[in-house]
Amino acid sequence: MFRLDADKKVHFCDGVTRRDFLHAGALALLGLTLPQFMDLKAMGAVNPNKDINCIQLMLVGGPSQLDTWDMKPDAPASIRGPYKPIPTNVSGIQISEIFPRMAKHADKFALLRSVYHTAAAVHDTGCQMMQTGRLFRGGLESPNYGSVLSKEKGPKGAIPANVLLPYPIGQLGGNLPHGDTAGFLGKKYDPFVLNADPSDPNFHVPDMLPPDYIAALRVDRRRDWRNMIDQSVSYFESSQDAKLMDSTFNEAYTLMTSSKARAAFDLSQEPEEVRKKYGMNRFGQGCLLSRRLIENGVRFVTVNMFETVFNEITWDIHGSAPFSPISCMGNLVGPMFDNGFTSLIEDLDQRGLLENTLVVATGEFGRTPRINPAGGRDHWPQCWTIVLAGGGIKGGQVVGSSDSIAAAPRDRPVQPSHVAATVYHALGIPIDVILATPEGRQVRLVDHGFEPVVELFS
């Protein structure tokens, strides 16, 4: 707990009084565990008309379409795989038995079953395209959706507009960027990366508050003096990193002085049963944290389900080491997703937040229709399914379909650029917005010719 020396009246540079610091220890009283719809509305987190937020769940590894949301029970065993379809609460829509909780909420989400991409079938390209809508070429790195949203709308108060949980995607084998940064928009719009595991019992955002022995007055004068000294190198301005260091310090101070921002990251304010409902694992707690962040003014949250596909159980079910076996979908990865995703949808819905929060769950590609000799499935960018909910998405429907073995889209083929157009459409950002690179080159937000999948919204 942070204590203040109460004998002096202190203001921080940005006009925040020490009372904010003082309240730091009493945050639990703010308890945001129950629906406080009116309060949230007043804070601007809920505004059904305009401000749409987004949570993107990156299902790193690439879930098999055939074992999740596009099952082919009539196909031969070598194709349909070990899992069976189950009915959902929407007649006519079936999903895999590995998602029993999700099946009870099919009215709230839509399935897009005809997504494909034509780039190299490596994890990196798919991550890139599913988070930016574009394959990087000619030295041009396109910005992540959250970075664009952050640039177009700015942060709501002290909390960053764009947050990435829990860690950035690491090595996926292709040594290419993953599309989780602001790219040519500049590092200023990069997401705030949590870099901590929310399922850790001691989870907290590292270094959020000054230590006990540094009084607020000292925090303040340190900051003043630092600014003074920095003036001697104002010419550093031409360096992007120097400018960025300035803004990271400013953001850090803003974050420190906002009790609301700090509370947003405080999972201990959630009752134990809520935490358990999401699953006491990294992904589950990441979903829970994403909900808290949206409630507190974050506009865009990326939750990476995994950081690598090597030596870890993931969606990357090649069936042989160092990758995952197909059985993990039923006993580990599937339940992990089912609990995290479903709890998130339930909570957002219960709080009235679903209508202005788009939730997109997607992998970077699908898997081979035919089971390989190792009993797994390999990379297959030619066809896969993504799940969308909230933010104006009409639930209870399937858009697009695949052929009899889920090898290729049968109708309504959708590329990553279409998905990007759809996300931006939901977020209320016109897809023909022109962005400028640092060199002054003009780049359309979404390439010409790619329109949103409007059926999803009707």
Next chain:
Amino acid sequence: MERSFLRRLSVVVALTAAVAAWSAAPSGAQSTVPYHSFDKSESAAQTWSHGQASRPVQPVSAHAVPNTSPLTGIRILPSSVSLAIPLMNQRIVVEGTYADGHVADLTAQASIRCANSGIAKLDHEDFVHPEGNGHTLLTASFKGHSVSAAVEVTNFSAPFVWSFRNQVLPVMTKMGCNSGPCHGAAAGKNGFKLTLRGFDPLTDYYTLTHQAIGRRTNRIEPAKSLILLKPTLTIAHGGGQRFPVGSPEYQVISGWIAAGMPPPKPSDPRIVDLEVYPHQASLVPGAEQQLVVMAKFSDGHYEDVTRWAKYDSGDEGVATVDPSGHVTMHGYGEAPVTVWYLSHVTFARMRIPYPYQLDEAVYQRAARQNYIDDYVLAHLQQLHIPPSPQATDAEFLRRAYLDAAGILPSPQETAAFLKDKSPDKRNRLIDALMKRPEFVDYWAYQWSDLLLVTSNQLSYPEMWSYYDWIRSSVSQDKPWNQFVRELVTASGNTLENGAANYWVIHRNPIEISENMTEAFLGINITCAHCHNHPLAKWTQKDYYGMADLFARVRLKMGQPAGARPGIGPIFRDVTVYSGTSGQYTDDRFSDPLPPKPLGAKALPLDTTVNLRAYFANWLTSPQNPYFARAVVNRVWKNFMGEGLVEPVDDMRATNPPTNEALLAAMVKDFVAHHMDVDYLIRTIMQSATYQTSSRPTEQNIVDQKYYSHYLVRRLPAEVLLDAISSVTQEPERFDSYPLGTRALQLPDTAVQSYFLTAFGRPIREQTQESERSSVPTITQALHIINGDTLNNKLRAQGNVLDKLIKAGDSDSQIVTYLYLAAFGRYPTDRELIALTGHLRTAEGVKVKGAMNPRRAALSDLAWAILTSQPFMFDH
């Protein structure tokens, strides 16, 4: 379009043996044809070019100024035309040169005539067509200038058949048929599989002529061949229309089919060179420039392959290029436009000089210390960028310490250096620095990053053995080729021969060959694991042939020494030796491939030669075009902040250096000096380029890659932490290392340190420059403000502040000391007055906590200094 080539071609559709002259194929004929309807994300770049006159000049950067420099001459590119193949034409470009050095593509405006139309004719699309054997003259004139080019036509009536290897496959490559997303995919597409980018002509030949019960090619009625019906969308094609009926593409393929589909022969001429015109050009904003690309073949003939070459711009902010080789200039700077045809790559440097009128004297007067400066200044002059003045002694001193040894000069050293009046003091300082143990620590750390020294993969004694070998190599200034050779050929007990640990970390032949090329050649060949490299010339055969070189390495494991998560058990006391036989086999190839270094001669499969020694000879040879380049570029980046090639581990022909002449000269010098890394370091540090001020001028502020001024950059994680420890005189504690061990002395990056991780220390899992990061983040700022690393050092009893206070120093003396220690300079009078004033006020304010007000105020000042940008940056 007047010359409706589609209309003419409707006649030709039914053509069989009689192949219509390609001369009917103006390059712009496809204006109404979507070139690439399959992947729309590329559509923006796929506009076809026409005669330049009809092309609207795009509005570019707002600060574009009209160029009024007078025209001094014109030339024809290429300077002579030789048409030796009846169906082939030659595209020409008329280039104007202006007094200020810029050029412009005047082809559309110039009047161009051919003296004898019986020999050659020029069409509206600026192609010269052969009409009959003989010599004639092509003359271009524009605004009173005129120039001629000789035209020679031979073989005009000789029988001619398109070559499968040299023409048919390149056409299919250009049209994207054998690209990764289409039939070049590892699994092919819809039952039709070509080799990626046509790397295996014989296989493709059989696929096209024999597979699918021969339906793909119909020599009786070529127009009914599937490979013509599909891409023209005459019948359904998943990939959409790639080219229309009657297009030049169509004619090449149909002509080859009609001629009986001659197979690729070993005697086919092979491409030996690729030339592009103009090879380099300074243009004005908004300018457009058509490139002309000539392929030279082993039988001496040239072909204009402008239409079939693939293009890519290295910097689309400066220049974009469309599929016909038509370049449009956008912003100031320089972009390499790479050109790819068959297995050859070349590039054209297209630049827009900055809009400054600079006197020649700017460059003549600029400081020059060695040849590096000549190359850098010549390049800056082409770009109209002035260099910044030289750095002050204080700036140079701090920078030299940080870049060469990763430490700050002590206040005493700084004071002495600033006082020294001798003219050679900078060179003497460089020599002295290079003799320091910290210099050895620093470079041992760099090479440990490269060679992945970490206890995550090795037992502790082995990690130390590996590290000690690296460190002692650096301290002996072992030539780079010898260092690498020792590593490559290392055998024996890993505790005795530290270099042998490389072979414990890298055990799989595939992984070894990937790592060797990445670490020592700066080449990433990983792509070729699954398919030929799409951006470089490496094929799968190269890849697996190289892996075979490492198939005979054997390990004898000693005692288990624990396990590492994600890696598995590790061992102590391992012995590395070479077996006398053994092959790497992969399912992709029915037989093992002979061992073969990249682009070198293969050994017979049953060779008894020591394969690692053979590889080491090839790898470290001065003739290896990549080996010295890779390390020179890495060392250059260490000092200059930006490699001549970026990223440093992605050197390939399609990613050319920003200053090829400079890199080539440094490589030559380095090789001539027996690959002495210390010599290279000294040469770079002595250059005026390295010693340029980091203060940009108004006219070079935009430059981030041509070295007009020193690029400021955040200190690397380890250097920053050591600098904080040295100024506060409070060493960092690292678990199980003696107190006083600096971060740069750690042999291991697995040592726990929140600070080092947050500031981007590499984990040494993969040899990749990008493992290290210097991007500022909120996490770092929070740690600096609230975290315990810096705060604990500032409040520790007996730290530098306590010592200064105890010595009775005044505030003014303490500020001066801290400035010298942290910034390597004295505070200015103004700074001193302002800071002591603030201190005096603060020292009168009581704050809760253990310290007295003065100590608290001084801690806060030290904090402000140690978190300020002049401290956290190298400048």
